[in-house]
Amino acid sequence: MIGFDYGTSNCAVGVMEQNSPELLSLGEHGRYISSTLYAPSRDVIVNWLYKNLDAAEQPAFQKQRTRQLQKGQGALRELVLDGYPTELSFGQQALNDYLQEPDEGYYIKSPKSFLGATGLLPQQVELFEDIVAAMMSNVKTLTEATLGRSVTQAVIGRPINFQGLRGEESNRQAINILTNAAKRVGFKEVEFQFEPVAAGFEYEASLTTETRVLVVDIGGGTTDCSMLLMGPQQAALTDRTADLLSHSGERVGGNDFDIAFALKGIMPSFGLDSMLKTGKPIPANSYAQAVSINNIHNQTEFYSAANVRFLEQLIRDAEQPELLTRLLTVQKRRLSYRVVNAAEQSKIALTDHTQLQIDLSDIDKGLTINLDRDGFAKACSRELSAITALMTDAIAQAGCQPDVVFVTGGTAKSPVLxxxxxxxxxxxxxxxxxxxxxxxxxxxxxxxxxxxxxxTK
Incomplete structure (x- = not known):
């Protein structure tokens, strides 16, 4: 059995060793593998998954995905003829493969962010299920290699609310995708636990008296807050319903901080906030679309042929056309993830430094941008306000003040936060x-x- 954090930013796996949880090393990735996938073609993901399924699972999967598998076979033949690799890559290697040729292949970061999205067509749901299954299959294989035994039971973390406008319907859609993917790759028993509650369980192990704990889990895709009654007596229970005093959660997390920093810290060097020759400001919509890597509609609009024509006209009308040309380069070379990744790495670096300079000369020769903590704080003011509202809501629902606030999640490392x-x-x-x-x-x-x-054996 394992605890499986299928996170928006990273995946991690834990097992109990001598009554304490231990995070496993997942091969060359270490204890954390980035939640990223790269495929030489989107159409071959289903074929990779089929090849890596247990033989007993293959017939049913083949029946469900006959058309997709046939299409993937055609894509595989073309890749082989053109001399391209046919395997998927995960984690840091997926990012490396994408950055090597960003306008080729299919790269996705944080698919968990999309699972509750409204308006997904059946074929889109199937694609996300296959993407999640492929990532879970890779993590399961690495886990079993480390342990030297098979793993069939998993508790998987989930946010209180997935991204989506339809509340519980969005949550059910996301949980169904995760459940189907996990069972497809060989987890016979799957349970879910709220991520902030799970974080609270770990903190609870250190408590000696009953304590009201406000757990603030700032994940990659969501921030979740739970007010929990915790202590030694509560820790012994298997039904903790009465101890969960309140929940609140929203789709605002580390990815949103990265996107906001990319928009307000980096995009001014691409023409955001500049002017047209008429004296009017450059329209900001394309900039927001460019960095919205967690929004299918925005990315589709940004990479549309119509937007190419729109940006080309803006360049002709701009006072500083050389800045707008950089945005067109992002569009034509499909560099949205490159820009947001630069913001993410800057956010991380600003944990230990108050300012830094980033190099984007691969987008435009000689392009460097200066960033600092104050700029990060200003860029993310809306996200910080949203987290305030969630904490306030959790406290109001519980009807009591916390004795302690326990904070977890990668973004919690930021001195700004x-x-x-x-x-x-x-x-x-x-x-x-x-x-x-x-x-x-x-x-x-x-x-x-x-x-x-x-x-253990």
């Missing part, structure tokens, strides 16, 4: 957990509780 939280809770202790590992550890504890003690 730490300062922001200190301002919100000036008289309440704030505990910063393992930025990436708290959720995985809590999921592992819950897996051990509901599936029984782990039996």
């Amino acid at each position: 730490n300062q922001f939280l200190q301002q919100q809770f000036q008289h309440t202790p704030i505990v910063i957990g393992d930025h990436f590992g708290s959720v995985t550890a809590g999921l592992t504890r819950w897996a051990n509780k509901i599936y029984g003690p782990l039996k």
Whole structure:
């Protein structure tokens, strides 16, 4: 059995060893594998998945995906004839493959962000199910190689609310995709646990008295807050319903911080906030579409042929056409992920530095941009306000103040966020957990509780 954090930014797996959760090393990726996938063609994902399924699962899958498998076979033949690789890559290697040829192949980051999206067609749901299954298959293979045994039971983390406008309908859609994918690749028993609750379970192991804990889990795709009654007596229970005093959650997370920083920190060098020859400002819509890597509609619009013509006209009308030309380069070479990744890496670097310079000379020769913490804070003011509202809502629902605030998630490493939280809770202790590992550890504890003690060979 495992605790499986299928995260928006990273995936991690834990097992219980001597009554403590231990995060596994997943081959060359280490304890965390980025939630990314690269395929030389989108059409071959289904074929890779079919090839890597257990033989007993293949007939049913072949029947369900006959047309897609046939289309993929055609794409595979073309790749072989053109001398291109046919395998999928995951994690950092997926990003490397994308950056090597961004206008070729199919790259997706954080597919979890899309699972609750409204208006998905059946074939889109199937594609996301296959993408998730391929990623889960890769993680499961790495896990079993590390453990030297098969794994068939998993507790998987989930946000309180997935991205989507239809509330529980969006949540059901996302959970169905995750469940189908997990069972397809060989997890025979699958349970889900709220990610902030799981993070709280890990913190609970350190408590000696009953404590009201506000867990703030700032994940890659969502921020979730839970007010939990925790302590040694509660930890012994298998039904924690009465201890979960409140929940709140929204699609605002690390990815949104990256996108906001890309828009307001990087895109001015691509013409955002510049002027037309008429004296009017350059329309901002294309810039927002360019960096909205978690929005299918926006990305489709940005990469449309109509938008090429629109950007070419803007260049002719702009006071600084050389800046707009950079945006057209992003469009033609499909560099949205490149720009947002630059913002993400800058966000991480600003944890230890107050300012830095990034190099985007691969987009335009000699292009460098100066970024700093103050700019990051200003760029993300709307996201910070959304997190404030979630914390306030969780406290109001619970009808009580927390004794302690426990914060986890990769974005929690940012000094900007730490300062922001200190301002919100000036008289309440704030505990910063393992930025990436708290959720995985809590999921592992819950897996051990509901599936029984782990039996090793």
